[in-house]
Amino acid sequence: MEIITYSLRAGAQNSDQYYADAAAFTDEFLTQCEELAGPLLGDFQRANPSLSREERMLELLSLGTLWHIYSDDATELGTLPAAVLARLAAWRQECKALKPTIDWARGILATLFLEPEDDPMAGWFTVEYLDKLLDWLAATGEFRQEVAHLRPWRDFFAALPPAETADHLITAVALAIWFEDRSLEALGGYTEGVDRFLSEEYPCHRWREDVIFTGRKRVEYHLNMVGAEIMNRAFRADFVARPRKVVLVPACMRALPEADCKAEPSGMGLSCGACEPRCRVHQLTKLGEKYGFGVRILPHESDFSGSGGTATSDIAIVGVACVTNLVAGGWKAQALGLPAQCVLLDYAGCRNHWDDEGIPTEINIGQLKRVLALPTA
Numbered sequence: 001m002e003i004i005t006y007s008l009r010a011g012a013q014n015s016d017q018y019y020a021d022a023a024a025f026t027d028e029f030l031t032q033c034e035e036l037a038g039p040l041l042g043d044f045q046r047a048n049p050s051l052s053r054e055e056r057m058l059e060l061l062s063l064g065t066l067w068h069i070y071s072d073d074a075t076e077l078g079t080l081p082a083a084v085l086a087r088l089a090a091w092r093q094e095c096k097a098l099k100p101t102i103d104w105a106r107g108i109l110a111t112l113f114l115e116p117e118d119d120p121m122a123g124w125f126t127v128e129y130l131d132k133l134l135d136w137l138a139a140t141g142e143f144r145q146e147v148a149h150l151r152p153w154r155d156f157f158a159a160l161p162p163a164e165t166a167d168h169l170i171t172a173v174a175l176a177i178w179f180e181d182r183s184l185e186a187l188g189g190y191t192e193g194v195d196r197f198l199s200e201e202y203p204c205h206r207w208r209e210d211v212i213f214t215g216r217k218r219v220e221y222h223l224n225m226v227g228a229e230i231m232n233r234a235f236r237a238d239f240v241a242r243p244r245k246v247v248l249v250p251a252c253m254r255a256l257p258e259a260d261c262k263a264e265p266s267g268m269g270l271s272c273g274a275c276e277p278r279c280r281v282h283q284l285t286k287l288g289e290k291y292g293f294g295v296r297i298l299p300h301e302s303d304f305s306g307s308g309g310t311a312t313s314d315i316a317i318v319g320v321a322c323v324t325n326l327v328a329g330g331w332k333a334q335a336l337g338l339p340a341q342c343v344l345l346d347y348a349g350c351r352n353h354w355d356d357e358g359i360p361t362e363i364n365i366g367q368l369k370r371v372l373a374l375p376t377a
């Protein structure tokens with residue numbers, strides 16, 4: 001099978017080894033983060049006690065990684081294009097009817113003003129430059145959750161003497177550099193297609209709305225993999241405590257194209273119409289009928305805005321997603337009050353971003369059963 005960007009199977013029959021590797025490397029990252037940034041995390045947590053230490057470690061890693069990759073692009077973005085692009089990103093969320101027009105405009109403007117370049121890090125380690133980075137991230141429309149989670153760090157740094165802020169930002173970037181090198185050794189076998197995609201196919205995404213989304217670097221895939229593991233641990237107890245479980249799957253798991261799929265709107269997303277027995281979504285739906293969980297199709301991640309009218313106080317969700325959507329999806333579910341666990345797509349294949357024809361995607365059913373505490377035999 002052609003690997004477009006990543007494959008959790010890496011030549012094996014299934015992705016079991018991936019899940020073991022991701023868990024082991026997450027343990028290593030948490031230990032390293034404690035060693036590098038323990039005092040900073042302690043100070044920040046005393047001022048912001050709402051999330052666990054491990055979740056704060058993920059935020060700090062996100063800050064360092066995004067600074068390392070995008071600070072050069074952020075320093076070049078003017079105030080006016082930043083404001084226009086951020087406004088377009090907000091309208092895209094608010095007005096679905098205008099989405100095609102907005103996407104056309106965003107494709108052009110994002111390529112002109114935001115397209116990432118591989119220049120060295122730029123700017124000084126100051127709150128002013130952190131603001132520039134947050135403005136750039138907001139302008140892309142792809143990092144809404146990241147911006148929301150990094151703002152408290154920005155406010156925390158703004159209250160410190162500048163030299164202390166610089167020390168902390170340097171610590172975040174040092175953590176990111178360690179992570180980039182070490183994650184390549186630990187998880188790089190699963191992301192070997194990313195660099196090929198970026199050099200050979202990514203140029204075709206210029207002038208398209210997904211010019212930022214599809215341009216993610218390999219380290220961002222690894223960040224999402226570790227982030228998913230951290231979130232699964234952090235949200236586990238709340239997830240288990242909720243009696244109703246709903247598995248949200250992306251449209252790219254369907255066997256048939258959208259025009260032929262018989263799924264119908266139903267609460268949180270679409271319910272399978274059972275038109276094709278070989279369809280993975282249909283098979284998951286049958287499994288759900290047997291074990292008592294629901295399955296809904298989300299046509300697009302941005303369609304996930306909560307319950308769709310269903311009361312959610314007793315619902316927990318399993319989000320099935322492409323690697324690059326994991327951290328943002330987990331934070332979004334948390335913001336909506338939905339305890340979540342995630343199961344990764346074994347590989348990417350949707351028509352929207354990765355393949356002209358679309359390759360039906362799959363998940364590790366054993367992992368889904370482990371997440372739902374079902375018999376795996």
Ligand code: SF4
Pocket residue numbers: 254255256260261262263271272273274275276277279280281282
């Ligand atoms: S089986 Fe269900 S999800 Fe699959 S194509 Fe048919 S209606 Fe759509």
